[in-house]
Amino acid sequence: MTLGAGSEDDPTTLVVNGTEVLAPASQSLASVLRDQLGLTATKVACGRGECGACTVLVDGRPTMACVTMAGLVRGPVETLEGLADEISDLREEFADRGAFQCGFCTPGQLVHGAALVRQAGRLAEEGDLPCAVRKRLSGNICRCTGYQAITAALCSVVEQRVEARVEKEEIR
Numbered sequence: 001m002t003l004g005a006g007s008e009d010d011p012t013t014l015v016v017n018g019t020e021v022l023a024p025a026s027q028s029l030a031s032v033l034r035d036q037l038g039l040t041a042t043k044v045a046c047g048r049g050e051c052g053a054c055t056v057l058v059d060g061r062p063t064m065a066c067v068t069m070a071g072l073v074r075g076p077v078e079t080l081e082g083l084a085d086e087i088s089d090l091r092e093e094f095a096d097r098g099a100f101q102c103g104f105c106t107p108g109q110l111v112h113g114a115a116l117v118r119q120a121g122r123l124a125e126e127g128d129l130p131c132a133v134r135k136r137l138s139g140n141i142c143r144c145t146g147y148q149a150i151t152a153a154l155c156s157v158v159e160q161r162v163e164a165r166v167e168k169e170e171i172r
């Protein structure tokens with residue numbers, strides 16, 4: 001069958017971790033990332049937008065890739081592979097505090113965490129930092145933890161980044 005221009009099966013252009021790729025518009029973003037591009041840090045657990053395992057950043061916003069059609073993606077996509085260097089501080093805190101859970105939930109928590117620590121200043125201004133972090137991370141489900149170590153790791157990185165920014169401004 002020949003599909004007309006603008007059909008949902010036309011290829012769409014995505015920018016993934018800074019590289020342009022063509023993908024079938026009607027395929028889920030998770031499937032494009034994992035099956036077409038081999039970016040398997042993005043996990044699929046529930047497959048219906050309920051657990052956050054498949055979280056990637058689209059235009060900087062945490063987005064569930066399993067329920068996002070490639071053709072509806074507006075903005076650059078960042079996966080854990082692309083974010084790994086940027087969040088080396090967060091990965092270290094996760095390791096030091098025993099915040100790593102399983103291979104399904106942790107990648108999504110780290111990707112969502114990357115978006116959070118980018119907004120360190122704004123988060124810190126909210127006052128109750130652990131509460132602000134928990135609220136934002138509530139879509140990244142793990143039934144096996146109380147989230148204490150994950151929250152502590154994120155709060156620590158937020159505080160470090162705010163301090164680093166203050167120091168930089170003081171030096172100027």
Ligand code: FES
Nearest residue numbers: 045047050052066
């Ligand atoms: S796998 Fe996408 S939200 Fe659960």
Ligand code: FES
Nearest residue numbers: 101102105142144
């Ligand atoms: S879902 Fe990953 S450890 Fe609970």
